[in-house]
Amino acid sequence: MSKSTETSLAIIAAVGSAKGFFVEAIRNAELNDIAGAKKSYEAGVDVYNKGHKAHMDLVTQFANGEEIGLDILLVHAECQMMSAEDFKVISSEVIDYAESRTKA
Amino acid sequence: MMAKRLSMSIAEHGKEYETEAYSYSEIDEKGSTADVILLGPQIRYNLKHVKEKFPNTPAVVLDMQAYAVMDGNSILSQVDSLLKEK
Numbered sequence: 001m002s003k004s005t006e007t008s009l010a011i012i013a014a015v016g017s018a019k020g021f022f023v024e025a026i027r028n029a030e031l032n033d034i035a036g037a038k039k040s041y042e043a044g045v046d047v048y049n050k051g052h053k054a055h056m057d058l059v060t061q062f063a064n065g066e067e068i069g070l071d072i073l074l075v076h077a078e079c080q081m082m083s084a085e086d087f088k089v090i091s092s093e094v095i096d097y098a099e100s101r102t103k104a
Numbered sequence: 105m106m107a108k109r110l111s112m113s114i115a116e117h118g119k120e121y122e123t124e125a126y127s128y129s130e131i132d133e134k135g136s137t138a139d140v141i142l143l144g145p146q147i148r149y150n151l152k153h154v155k156e157k158f159p160n161t162p163a164v165v166l167d168m169q170a171y172a173v174m175d176g177n178s179i180l181s182q183v184d185s186l187l188k189e190k
Contacts, residue, residue, distance in 0.1 A: 006173075009171075009172050009173065016144060
């Protein structure tokens with residue numbers, strides 16, 4: 001496997017997992033399981049950060065003038081990361097809302 | 105890609121499993137044809153739903169690390185242990 005493919009797969013697996021955890025967090029919040037929701041959210045943030053680091057390494061390489069092989073897998077990886085990032089924000093908001101609702 | 109890697113590992117180990125990769129939206133149609141259901145880590149939140157829908161079919165979320173490096177052998181041993189439990 002080429003280095004570029006390895007990096008793309010590392011991003012895809014990490015941010016894909018993260019998105020899975022963020023949606024799981026929303027489902028837990030829906031069921032008023034705030035502690036479970038926060039746990040899923042934290043697990044999501046943890047893996048998301050791993051994917052984001054791999055992405056930032058690529059951006060840094062590019063900034064240093066190194067050649068980044070752009071292929072469909074890297075496009076997919078970046079696309080998945082954007083989606084995971086959106087779900088991170090949404091799940092955090094949903095948890096806050098669910099928490100305020102249980103306190104009300 | 106994962107399905108391809110897995111089928112390569114299956115061939116290496118001389119097993120006779122077949123692997124197919126589908127979109128989650130096809131689960132209603134394809135789920136009943138499977139002996140084991142493997143979910144990508146990005147749809148882990150569907151695991152409960154899958155287990156409810158196909159109570160007699162072992163289902164699991166693919167290990168993220170194995171998925172990241174497309175480690176077919178590791179996924180194959182995950183499948184083997186699921187089939188053993190069945």
